[in-house]
Amino acid sequence: MKTLITNKYLMWLILSILLIISFFLVMFLFISTLEVTIIILVALIVFFCIQVLLLLNFVGNRLENRLKIGMLITHSLNLLFAIVIGFSITVMESDFKNNFGIVMIPLLLLFSLVITDKYDRDTKDLNNVQEEKSIEKSTRPVIEFENKKYVFSLNSLILLGVGTPLLAVAIYFFFDVEAQFWLHEVVVKQTVYFLNLFFDMDVSTSYVPSGKYHWSFNFVGNIDGAPLGSIFFETFCTGIQAICVFAGIIICTPHSQDKQTNKDIIWRKTKALIVSSIIFYVVNVIRMLIQIELYYLGYPWDSIHVSISAASSFIAAIIILLLHKWIPEFIISIIYTGTLISKKLKHVRKPKE
Numbered sequence: 001m002k003t004l005i006t007n008k009y010l011m012w013l014i015l016s017i018l019l020i021i022s023f024f025l026v027m028f029l030f031i032s033t034l035e036v037t038i039i040i041l042v043a044l045i046v047f048f049c050i051q052v053l054l055l056l057n058f059v060g061n062r063l064e065n066r067l068k069i070g071m072l073i074t075h076s077l078n079l080l081f082a083i084v085i086g087f088s089i090t091v092m093e094s095d096f097k098n099n100f101g102i103v104m105i106p107l108l109l110l111f112s113l114v115i116t117d118k119y120d121r122d123t124k125d126l127n128n129v130q131e132e133k134s135i136e137k138s139t140r141p142v143i144e145f146e147n148k149k150y151v152f153s154l155n156s157l158i159l160l161g162v163g164t165p166l167l168a169v170a171i172y173f174f175f176d177v178e179a180q181f182w183l184h185e186v187v188v189k190q191t192v193y194f195l196n197l198f199f200d201m202d203v204s205t206s207y208v209p210s211g212k213y214h215w216s217f218n219f220v221g222n223i224d225g226a227p228l229g230s231i232f233f234e235t236f237c238t239g240i241q242a243i244c245v246f247a248g249i250i251i252c253t254p255h256s257q258d259k260q261t262n263k264d265i266i267w268r269k270t271k272a273l274i275v276s277s278i279i280f281y282v283v284n285v286i287r288m289l290i291q292i293e294l295y296y297l298g299y300p301w302d303s304i305h306v307s308i309s310a311a312s313s314f315i316a317a318i319i320i321l322l323l324h325k326w327i328p329e330f331i332i333s334i335i336y337t338g339t340l341i342s343k344k345l346k347h348v349r350k351p352k353e
Helices: 008-026 034-059 065-090 098-122 129-136 154-176 182-198 240-252 265-296 301-326 329-349
Strands: 143-145 148-150 204-207 215-218 231-233
Touching (some): 008 034, 008 065, 065 098, 098 182, 098 265, 148 329, 182 231, 182 265, 240 265, 265 301, 301 329
Antiparallel strands (some): 143 148, 204 215
């Protein structure tokens, strides 16, 4: 099968245009007539079909069916998430709801590029003989793990130690500014939906576009009918702090200078970042469901808030395991740093002849 589009950047550009148009079309659903709404829905279906045909044409017969299916599913989910974001903005109340799209759509476009690049690389044979020889001639230590070679530069190791906390703090403060309080609304409303679905609490939310706390949970009363005060929501309640820490680690983890080992590092980092963020987000919502349910049953808020928040941190251990599976460079770089320090100390202690 002869492909019409072989350049990955051209393919990514076309997919990006489809994604952006789909995002904006969904935002017009609620303000359109019935006829226009039907046309928009048909257009979205057509866009999905066009995307599938373009992707199949892009890889041709160069990929096995399993990889083709994975590529189609990943790109389709990316497009679907853009549609969900567009739909969500239309039903949000926050003054900063449009920032939901301004922040997330560029990330989806970047993710689309990573996916396209990943499967483009899968269709090509890589010759790594020259790179392997160059590493063998290097005087730096080489750590072998699962038949792969790991060699890190000193600058990349310094970046891991210094850049990780700085990047984590920067990401947190980015989401802690008022312009990003759309995240508060997303978390609060999803939590309230599940509280009323599973526990029938009749809990509601209130939005005050001023002050420190814009969103709060409001209760009719507890299970015995006693009045309950409102619970105010802040950035720390979104669970973003945990995501920031692991985002800093994943992004700043050094790349091996062995090109065979390094060829899919961007895809592996992206996969680890997305999966770890989803896990933290889901666990955080579950944490709030448990806390608010216990508060509804009569337990003191201060006690359950601290204890359950601390208990939910066990999820970090699972993320570490994911990092080791998808990004062994993180643990190996720490071992590599220890090896360099040990080697330097032995050289210093070595008696001069």
